[in-house]
Amino acid sequence: MTTTLPTSDHLVSLAQAALAACGAPALDSGTGNLTARSPINGGSLGRVGGDALDVDTAVERATATYATWRTTPAPRRAEVVRHLAALLREHLGDLALLVSIEAGKIHSEALGEVQEMIDICDFAVGLSRTMGGRTLSSERPGHRLMETWHPIGPIGVISAFNFPVAVWSWNTALSIVCGNPVIWKPSDLTSLSSIACQALFDRAAERAGAPAFLNQTVLGDGSVGAQLVAHPGVPLISATGSTAMGAKVGPVVAARFGRSILELGGNNAAIVAPSADAELAVRGITFSAAGTAGQRCTTLRRVIVHSSRHDELVERLAGAYSTLPIGSPLESTTLVGPLIHRAAYDKMAAALATALADGGKHVVGGERLLDDFAPEAAYTRPAIVTMPSQTEIVATETFAPLLYVMQYDDFEQAVALQNAVPQGLASSIFTTDVREAERFCAADGSDCGIANVNIGPSGAEIGGAFGGEKATGGGRESGSDAWKAYMRRATNTVNYSNDLPLAQGVEFV
DSSP: OOSOOOOHHHHHHHHHHHHHHHTOOOOBSSOOSEEEEOTTTSOEEEEEOTTOOOHHHHHHHHHHHHHHHTTSOHHHHHHHHHHHHHHHHHTHHHHHHHHHHHHOOOHHHHHHHHHHHHHHHHHHHHHTTTOOOOEEOOSSTTEEEEEEEEEOSOEEEEOOTTSTTHHHHHHHHHHHHHTOOEEEEOOTTOHHHHHHHHHHHHHHHHHHTOOTTSEEEOOOSHHHHHHHHHOTTOSEEEEESOHHHHHHHHHHHHHTTOEEEEEOOOOEEEEEOTTOOHHHHHHHHHHHHHGGGGOSTTOEEEEEEETTTHHHHHHHHHHHHHTOOBSOTTSTTOSBOOOSSHHHHHHHHHHHHHHHHTTOEEEEOOOEEOTTTOTTSOEEOOEEEEOSSOOTTTTSOOSSSEEEEEEESSHHHHHHHHHOSSEESEEEEEOSOHHHHHHHTSTTSOOSSEEEESSOSSOOOTTSEEOOEETTOOOOEESTTGGGGGEEEEEEEEEOSSOOOOGGGOOOO
16 A cells, blocks of 8 residues: 655646646646646645636537538548547557546556547547448339438537546547537546647647637536536537436436437446356456446446355455555556545445445445545545345445445346346346356346446447446447437438339329
């Protein structure tokens, strides 16, 4: 465990250097409208957003840009994204450092997040030459029936602190090649990372000879996000956050007949079957539950283990948890950094107390760490609680490294437990029984948008569409055909004959 933490002056110096390398404005000493803070020590980094862009102006600019960008050929649009990928490769370390400073991610995970940005850019560049509709069989002779896809207008992106740059890139890389400008409202907890991304994007657009205002960043608190959500000039809102946030966003967008992609809460489980490889399961569970200090929407929060493997698994997990290096994410040996703020720890402590009151048995973790070095920060050892049943607190997402372990006796019971929560994002099973693996991924298996076998639920490649069901919100981002969410479909019938036959044999003289 870390015994010292970097000072605020040191963190400010690192942040200033990273911002400068990306070509972003320097931290403001006093006139900005937001205070940037670091969960590493809980201290202030400075002020940002002194001349913050307002939503109305951003939408007006994006709408004007859209008028020309929508008719620009998709491979030409992709030049912006190609240049952005090159700049991200060049500044991978700089942007990853900002992510570590602002979000508390360990160095490896921060680098991985920026690499994910590069990957989606590469995907989008290739996509720009393959997007297309279908030609269908018409029942009328001399007619061609087809589908075409077109841009829809300015896209609003609202992102959360835990993936401060990757989620923006998922949406932006696809939106740009689809022909839509982007207006980004980042978390007010990670404003420095967003400012750096905006600077890199502007450089990429300039290199590609693209018009101004293809991507604009609006900084501020939740009221700014609410303005973006309600604006009639934004046909699609892609919002990442809590289920409670999504419950507010969805109806507002629907009321103005807009579209929404909602990536909300997850209460993800792993089933550990009798045939599971114990070593594989322990490694997969530990990363999925303790990585990012439990602050991923795909974090593993429930383990459903066969009764014959329960004691063995709990003992192995307790051993792994007790040796996890916890401390400053800037140190190469650290595997678990801080929670985003003290309030996050307070919620974890309250959930742990409730679980114990419900009959849970505390196995390991949950204590505050490093208070003497950073009383305003929130370091904790990831916690494990064995539960006699799936109580209300177990079915509630706690955005912290708190893992509940429950037992099952037959496969159907395990799947029922997995599905018996409001959320439906990610799930997994550890088994060497091919029948269990296939049943878990079948229609009557996991009800989540992501169902994994012999890996945990946390972490996803950009090639697959990302998203969930039920209270997770719905909609898909990233790979596969997620691009269709950013476009409108038109069904076209072209009559190239000299006759006018009507569909379904209708005659009208």
